[in-house]
Amino acid sequence: MSHADSPQYARFRQEVREWIETTVPPSVKRQPLGIFTGPGMSREQVAPLEAALAKKGWLAPSWPKRYGGAEFDTMQMVILDEEMALAGIPPYRNLQGITMVGPILMRFGTEEQKQRFLPPTLNRKIIWAQGYSEPGAGSDLASLALRAEPIEGGFRLNGQKIWTSRAHFADWIFLLARTDPAARPKQNGISFLLVDRHSPGITIRPIVTIDGHHHFNETFYENVFVPRENLVGEMNKGWTVAKALLGYERFTTSLANPHYIATAIGNLRRAAREAPLGGPGALWDDPALRRQVAQLEMDAESLALTRMRYLAQVARGLNPGPETMLLKLYGSELVQRLVALHQQALGPLGVLWEGAPFPRETVELGAFSANVPSVTIAGGTSEVHRNVIAKRVLGLPDEGKPARP
Numbered sequence: 104m105s106h107a108d109s110p111q112y113a114r115f116r117q118e119v120r121e122w123i124e125t126t127v128p129p130s131v132k133r134q135p136l137g138i139f140t141g142p143g144m145s146r147e148q149v150a151p152l153e154a155a156l157a158k159k160g161w162l163a164p165s166w167p168k169r170y171g172g173a174e175f176d177t178m179q180m181v182i183l184d185e186e187m188a189l190a191g192i193p194p195y196r197n198l199q200g201i202t203m204v205g206p207i208l209m210r211f212g213t214e215e216q217k218q219r220f221l222p223p224t225l226n227r228k229i230i231w232a233q234g235y236s237e238p239g240a241g242s243d244l245a246s247l248a249l250r251a252e253p254i255e256g257g258f259r260l261n262g263q264k265i266w267t268s269r270a271h272f273a274d275w276i277f278l279l280a281r282t283d284p285a286a287r288p289k290q291n292g293i294s295f296l297l298v299d300r301h302s303p304g305i306t307i308r309p310i311v312t313i314d315g316h317h318h319f320n321e322t323f324y325e326n327v328f329v330p331r332e333n334l335v336g337e338m339n340k341g342w343t344v345a346k347a348l349l350g351y352e353r354f355t356t357s358l359a360n361p362h363y364i365a366t367a368i369g370n371l372r373r374a375a376r377e378a379p380l381g382g383p384g385a386l387w388d389d390p391a392l393r394r395q396v397a398q399l400e401m402d403a404e405s406l407a408l409t410r411m412r413y414l415a416q417v418a419r420g421l422n423p424g425p426e427t428m429l430l431k432l433y434g435s436e437l438v439q440r441l442v443a444l445h446q447q448a449l450g451p452l453g454v455l456w457e458g459a460p461f462p463r464e465t466v467e468l469g470a471f472s473a474n475v476p477s478v479t480i481a482g483g484t485s486e487v488h489r490n491v492i493a494k495r496v497l498g499l500p501d502e503g504k505p506a507r508p
């Protein structure tokens with residue numbers, strides 16, 4: 104099924120397509136699927152793409168023009184993401200910088216903070232990491248314990264963060280810290296701070312995942328001094344800033360991107376056509392497998408249509424609200440089902456990504472198998488998404504409280 108753009112957006116899509124074809128270097132196209140949610144591209148790999156984006160003025164597509172952005176609306180962002188996925192280009196942006204802390208600084212930062220941090224964030228002279236999660240605070244983020252004691256001229260930090268993605272590449276970390284431990288409820292007494300990653304007292308310890316990648320880190324803070332001017336928003340009101348930042352997680356996530364899912368299904372089909380059945384013929388000759396693939400294709404189409412429905416609301420100037428959480432929930436679980444079917448169909452070959460008797464495109468879903476469990480955890484777990492959808496979309500009662508009218 105094809106979904107037609109309005110004439111205005113069709114022109115924009117054509118512009119993006121031509122730009123990708125003529126200007127984006129081939130070295131960043133047709134990247135393996137696993138890179139989309141796995142390690143991402145290295146700073147060196149991404150450099151030629153950034154140069155092309157900078158030349159076009161698209162380094163920060165959603166930022167206002169006065170801060171060097173392209174001021175794209177949501178539909179344009181979606182089209183750019185779709186066309187990039189179609190060309191096999193993974194999400195390239197300095198995500199934490201461009202889509203998280205940048206918009207936060209524009210909204211809550213002082214003029215001095217905007218001048219100091221926005222230009223180098225745009226040009227990737229500052230790479231950011233996100234210091235939210237702690238060993239005792241993930242889904243229940245407000246339980247965070249990292250202490251920022253107010254002292255003369257700033258704060259003294261003591262405590263730990265965990266799962267800090269790519270902190271070892273980062274120049275700065277934005278984090279949540281407890282500035283008033285006595286405050287109740289626990290959401291009060293939290294502040295949002297910008298921390299130079301090279302400050303004395305910070306230790307970064309790698310967590311190497313089962314796929315052999317170093318993406319995560321534990322970060323430890325021991326008497327780290329953070330100057331007062333690095334506080335964003337009011338002291339003890341960081342929860343408001345933190346929630347706004349989570350709201351910037353757009354529903355253009357690659358996991359709900361129809362082109363990404365279609366590529367993954369194409370991989371599964373190709374693998375099934377090439378893998379032997381055990382006797383004569385290929386796996387694809389098995390009608391049970393073909394039925395399961397067809398089911399996944401129908402589910403992917405439902406997801407694409409649901410996404411279009413929300414996009415149509417956005418195009419009419421409406422805010423689709425928490426309903427968009429369905430896209431991340433359904434998209435991430437669909438990708439997991441796809442990889443599970445790939446493994447089930449191919450047996451031991453389904454977990455190979457090196458040395459398999461197939462071309463790279465055929466086995467790349469296997470490469471994805473090691474990090475695919477994380478997609479229903481990152482950016483909020485499926486369970487937490489279901490809780491929010493139950494309460495805020497379906498209006499179901501919350502722990503003994505009456506249902507929403």
Ligand SMILES: Cc1cc2nc3c(=O)[nH]c(=O)nc-3n(C[C@H](O)[C@H](O)[C@H](O)COP(=O)(O)OP(=O)(O)OC[C@H]3O[C@@H](n4cnc5c(N)ncnc54)[C@H](O)[C@@H]3O)c2cc1C
Pocket residue numbers: 232233234235236237238240241242243265266267268269477478480481482483484485486487490
């Ligand atoms: C790929 C990836 C990248 C990440 N990057 C970062 C990063 O850069 N910075 C950062 O700060 N964090 C990052 N995280 C951490 C992520 O935000 C947390 O893993 C996530 O919020 C879940 O927290 P947790 O791991 O502590 O699990 P927990 O919150 O301890 O959850 C454990 C289990 O209990 C369930 N559960 C918890 N509460 C409820 C409830 N109320 N109802 C029902 N079930 C519940 C969960 O769904 C889960 O199954 C990343 C995680 C991943 C996977």
